[in-house]
Amino acid sequence: MTTSFSARPDSAILDKFAxxxxxxxxxxxxxxxxxxxxxxxxxxxxxxxxxxxxRICIPLGFFNPTLWIVGVLLLAVSKILDxxxxxxxxxxxxxxxxxxxxINSRSFDWDNAGDSNSxxxxxxxxxxxxxxxxxxxxDFGYGLLRLSDDTRWKxxxxxxxxxxxxxxxxxxxxxxxxxxxGERVFIGKRKKKSSLPISIQKLRSDFFSKIGxxxxxxYVFYPLICFPAFLYVISGNLAANLIRxxxxxxxxxxxxxxxxIHTFKASDCKDETxxxxxxxxxxxxxxxxxxxxxxxxTGHLSCQVEHHLFPDVPAxxxxxxxxxxxxxxxxxxxxxxxxxxxxxxxxxxxxxxKYSFPTVKQASAVSA
Amino acid sequence: xxxxxxxxSNSIISxxxxxxxxxxxxxxxxxxxxxGYFEPLxxxxxPQWRADLIxxxxxxxxIESPDMYSLVIKPGSDFNHFLAGxxxxxxxxxxxxxxxxxxxxxxxxxxxxxxxxxxxSIRIQExxxxxxxxxxxxxxxxxxxxxxxxxxxxxxxxxxxxxMIAGGSGITPIRxxxxxxxxxxxxxxxxxxxVTLLFYARSADHxxxxxxxxxxxxxxxxxxxxxxxxxxxxxxxKEHLNKYCPLALNYQVYICGPSPMILSARKELIxxxxxxxxxxxEFFGPEPMDNVETGAAxxxxxKAHKQISVSENNIKTxxxxxxxxxxxxxxGCRMGVCHQCICQKKSGIVFNQKTKKYSDxxxxxIQLCISxxxxxxxxxx
Numbered sequence: 001m002t003t004s005f006s007a008r009p010d011s012a013i014l015d016k017f018a019x020x021x022x023x024x025x026x027x028x029x030x031x032x033x034x035x036x037x038x039x040x041x042x043x044x045x046x047x048x049x050x051x052x053x054x055r056i057c058i059p060l061g062f063f064n065p066t067l068w069i070v071g072v073l074l075l076a077v078s079k080i081l082d083x084x085x086x087x088x089x090x091x092x093x094x095x096x097x098x099x100x101x102x103i104n105s106r107s108f109d110w111d112n113a114g115d116s117n118s119x120x121x122x123x124x125x126x127x128x129x130x131x132x133x134x135x136x137x138x139d140f141g142y143g144l145l146r147l148s149d150d151t152r153w154k155x156x157x158x159x160x161x162x163x164x165x166x167x168x169x170x171x172x173x174x175x176x177x178x179x180x181x182g183e184r185v186f187i188g189k190r191k192k193k194s195s196l197p198i199s200i201q202k203l204r205s206d207f208f209s210k211i212g213x214x215x216x217x218x219y220v221f222y223p224l225i226c227f228p229a230f231l232y233v234i235s236g237n238l239a240a241n242l243i244r245x246x247x248x249x250x251x252x253x254x255x256x257x258x259x260x261i262h263t264f265k266a267s268d269c270k271d272e273t274x275x276x277x278x279x280x281x282x283x284x285x286x287x288x289x290x291x292x293x294x295x296x297x298t299g300h301l302s303c304q305v306e307h308h309l310f311p312d313v314p315a316x317x318x319x320x321x322x323x324x325x326x327x328x329x330x331x332x333x334x335x336x337x338x339x340x341x342x343x344x345x346x347x348x349x350x351x352x353x354k355y356s357f358p359t360v361k362q363a364s365a366v367s368a
Numbered sequence: 369x370x371x372x373x374x375x376x377s378n379s380i381i382s383x384x385x386x387x388x389x390x391x392x393x394x395x396x397x398x399x400x401x402x403x404g405y406f407e408p409l410x411x412x413x414x415p416q417w418r419a420d421l422i423x424x425x426x427x428x429x430x431i432e433s434p435d436m437y438s439l440v441i442k443p444g445s446d447f448n449h450f451l452a453g454x455x456x457x458x459x460x461x462x463x464x465x466x467x468x469x470x471x472x473x474x475x476x477x478x479x480x481x482x483x484x485x486x487x488x489s490i491r492i493q494e495x496x497x498x499x500x501x502x503x504x505x506x507x508x509x510x511x512x513x514x515x516x517x518x519x520x521x522x523x524x525x526x527x528x529x530x531x532m533i534a535g536g537s538g539i540t541p542i543r544x545x546x547x548x549x550x551x552x553x554x555x556x557x558x559x560x561x562x563v564t565l566l567f568y569a570r571s572a573d574h575x576x577x578x579x580x581x582x583x584x585x586x587x588x589x590x591x592x593x594x595x596x597x598x599x600x601x602x603x604x605x606k607e608h609l610n611k612y613c614p615l616a617l618n619y620q621v622y623i624c625g626p627s628p629m630i631l632s633a634r635k636e637l638i639x640x641x642x643x644x645x646x647x648x649x650e651f652f653g654p655e656p657m658d659n660v661e662t663g664a665a666x667x668x669x670x671k672a673h674k675q676i677s678v679s680e681n682n683i684k685t686x687x688x689x690x691x692x693x694x695x696x697x698x699x700g701c702r703m704g705v706c707h708q709c710i711c712q713k714k715s716g717i718v719f720n721q722k723t724k725k726y727s728d729x730x731x732x733x734i735q736l737c738i739s740x741x742x743x744x745x746x747x748x749x
Contacts, residue, residue: 029723037464044408082398093707096733099466102404105707106733109398124706197698213395221396311705 009332014275017332021278024324025310028317036314037098043085043296044103051078058236059226072236076243077297082111083248084299089315091120096312114175115210118203121196122179128311132256132284133264138182140256140263142167142174146355148263153358160356161349168249169242173211180207247297250345251288255304258286259347260337281308282329286337287322288344295319305336421459421513422447426506427485436537436576437503438474438489443514450486450517452476452548453541453622458488459513462501468730469498472624473517474540474577476547489576491537497728521624521650523548528620529562531613533604533633535625536569539576541650542624546591550584563591564613568598568625604633609640617642623649665741669695669749670714678741686711686718686747687736695749697736704738711736716745 009017054074061068087110089095095103102108109116122138130136134150141147145164146157156163167174184190185204196203218237223230262283269280288294288302295302295318303318306325313321322338329336390400397405403419410417417423424447428440450456450473459468475487493499506512523545524530534542542565552558569575575595585593594612601608609616621642623633630649637647667686668675672695678684687709690697700708704722710733718727718739726742727734736747 033463033465035464037461041408041411045412048405048409091707093710093735096707096710097465099468099732102399102407104733106710107400109394111398120706121700121708125700125708128705129701129703213391216395312707 008276008279009334011273011276013332014273014279016275017328017334018273018275018278020328020331021309021325022274024321024328025313028310028313028321032097032314036095036316039314039316040086040090040095040098040103043081047078047081047086050074050081054078054240055222059229059233061232061236062229068232068236072239072243075236075240076247079111079240079244080247080297083244084251084301085296085315086110086299087112087116088299088301091116092124093312094314111214112175113172113211113214114178115206118179118206119175122182124311128308130266130269131281131308132262133266133269136266138178142178143181145352147257147351148355150263150265153355157356161352164352168246171245171249172214172241174249176207176211179203251298251301253348254288254341254344255285255301255307257348257351258337258339258344259351260335261286262335278309279334281305282325282334282336284308286339286344288341289338290341292319294341302341305338416461416511416513418459418513421515424512424514426510426512427508429503429506429508432489432576433573435492435574436489437492438487439502439506439512440485440487441512441514442485447514448516450477450480451522452545453522454517454519455541456486456488456517457515459515460498460502460505462498462505467498467728472541472544474543476544476551478548478551489537489540489543498730519650521622521648523558524620525558526620527559527561529615529618530564531616531619531621532563532565533621533623533625534565534567535598535603535629536574537576538623538625538629539567540624542622543577543581545622546581546584550588550591560590562619564616564619565591565593566596566604566608566612567593568596568603568629570597570599572597603629605636606640609636619646621647623647627651666744667741668744668746669693670746671695671749683740685721685737686734686739686741686745689741690736690747690749697749699737702737704735707735709736710734712748713739714746714748717742718745 008014051074054071054077057067057071057074059071061071087108090103090108091105091110093105096105098104105120127137127139132140134140134148141151144167145160146153179196180186180203183194183196183200183203185200185207190200198206218241219234222237223233226233262280264280264284269277272280282305285304285308287305288298290298290302300315300318301307303315303322306313306318306321307315309325310318310321326336326338393399393401393404396402399405401419407417407419414423422444424441424443426439427442430438430440432438453472455470455472457468457470459466461467471488471490473486474489475485480486490499490502492503521541532542532545546563546565549558549560549563565581567575567581572595575581578595581593585591596608613619617640621637623630625633630651634647634649638644665678666675667678667689669690672693674693674695676689676693678689684692687697687699687702690711691699697711698708700706702709712731713727713734714731715729717729718734719725719742720727720735721738721740722735727739
């Protein structure tokens with residue numbers, strides 16, 4: 001699955017490719033305004049309503065267990081909307097033009113154990129600039145999973161499907177720990193050269209402070225104010241966080257680790273032109289097909305290709321842009337990876353199992 | 369000693385309280401305050417509601433001249449008193465984005481006391497994004513947001529006579545002051561004093577509030593107004609000073625108008641031996657930077673107190689300039705993708721290399737790595 005760049009078109013051809021993609025972008029951005037502001041405000045209101053009603057229903061499970069289930073689902077949807085359609089997109093700067101201090105990439109904080117400033121540093125820069133470049137984009141396998149034969153097989157990879165399941169369950173802590181792990185704050189030898197713009201002390205205190213605040217909210221504050229029903233609240237919040245973790249993990253894995261995804265070497269992206277950068281983004285991402293509500297629940301990461309091409313275009317435009325991008329890709333013979341959710345997820349699982357084992361031969365025997 | 373200690377412990381307690389409140393909000397709703405969480409819900413019922421601003425209603429939009437109009441506004445009940453000469457920040461939503469501009473209040477506090485209304489008078493900037501649009505977007509009943517009044521350029525309480533020098537739309541705070549003096553019966557607040565107004569405009573048609581000012585002059589012996597056509601008679605200079613207000617050295621001077629006019633009038637007055645304390649003026653936005661070569665742009669890093677001039681054919685981005693000045697900007701991809709280097713621009717126009725668009729002149733967030741300054745820019749860095 002590793003790509004050599006042998007099939008990459010000439011840079012002159014890719015310049016034309018880039019030109020056409022830029023037109024797609026410009027056509028959308030020219031009209032960005034009221035409709036987009038209305039959309040994000042509406043989603044925020046829906047998220048607030050879900051959270052408030054959900055948090056009221058959960059302790060009422062004390063009287064009727066069905067209410068607990070309803071509450072958990074509402075709270076889970078609230079957390080999913082907050083993290084994905086709102087948080088992820090706002091922190092990409094998609095709505096910075098609104099000049100609204102609460103809908104702004106600089107100040108936004110999400111309902112997630114990961115410190116948002118830390119996430120912005122590694123996600124927006126490292127992951128989006130060096131997508132699927134082995135060794136540079138640590139989102140590729142998160143340092144835990146072997147997902148292509150670019151990395152050497154180790155015995156721990158044998159049980160990596162279970163590692164993957166554990167990562168999915170604790171995904172928000174994975175997000176929180178990502179940069180801390182990269183800077184080797186707790187374990188391992190510190191990097192000699194680090195581009196971290198803050199001190200290691202600050203990184204460490206931000207890491208603990210955010211986890212502490214999230215823990216206080218879901219497992220101290222709300223249980224206390226609903227005291228007689230505190231067990232319902234603790235278990236309900238735990239369940240909602242779990243659902244959110246599983247969902248976000250699943251969507252994100254489907255965006256970059258499906259069957260036909262490509263990986264790159266650091267040398268591949270040296271002195272890239274815009275066209276070459278676009279080309280690599282298309283090859284390194286995969287889409288999921290679905291209805292409008294599905295796109296919203298994924299934060300439009302179901303259109304991962306478009307998101308990687310245009311990370312700061314308001315995400316509600318991605319599904320429409322996807323049709324044009326797919327056409328342009330076909331025109332230039334650039335592989336465009338899309339499919340139904342279930343199918344894409346199945347290939348992700350296949351990939352995780354396949355690379356659990358040292359050779360490709362053994363892997364196909366297992367997945368067959 | 370004792371009271372000092374109790375004052376200190378009080379402030380320590382209130383500090384600790386506000387800190388824990390902020391911590392609680394950041395834990396429970398992931399926002400610096402609870403209002404940030406509820407704002408979108410409240411906006412559902414009250415469009416444009418903002419926790420930090422005063423939601424106000426337009427009662428009239430009045431055309432003053434071909435390029436000028438006044439908004440009559442009924443400020444929300446949380447609007448405090450103001451002083452004649454102060455300004456407010458007006459915030460509106462245009463195409464989904466919050467846009468803000470500063471405007472002087474052109475009516476008097478006495479008028480506000482009587483009617484609960486304030487007026488702001490706006491000159492239409494030909495290439496502006498806000499001023500030409502506002503007049504078509506606002507009508508009776510429209511919602512706008514205001515801040516409390518601010519500014520030090522206010523009518524003095526002392527009895528010293530006044531020389532006022534206004535240029536164009538710079539008449540607006542001075543109108544407020546004159547209205548206040550003319551309508552105050554209570555002379556203990558604002559004792560009566562001689563006032564001479566030199567009002568400069570680029571043509572006879574551009575004297576805003578001309579009739580009103582003439583009428584005020586007629587009814588009040590203490591006021592003398594000179595309407596001066598700057599096209600034919602030039603800007604304020606020594607001859608004007610001697611001709612219209614020969615005793616001005618004993619006066620307190622108030623200047624309001626475009627920045628170049630303020631700078632030149634200030635220079636004339638200093639040359640005529642006026643003291644610094646005697647001359648009051650107010651720039652809209654930051655004071656213009658001196659030593660500007662023509663065509664060059666100055667970039668001011670306001671937190672670092674550093675300033676740099678760049679030549680007309682500058683192709684350096686603000687990020688590169690900021691790094692040269694060691695202002696420690698945060699940076700990331702350097703290609704406009706990652707939004708790490710976002711910074712608050714306080715004023716000035718920048719060109720965005722990615723979108724090929726020029727920015728608005730007011731406060732907004734910009735990406736340093738793809739922004740090139742066009743003219744003077746002030747950054748919050």
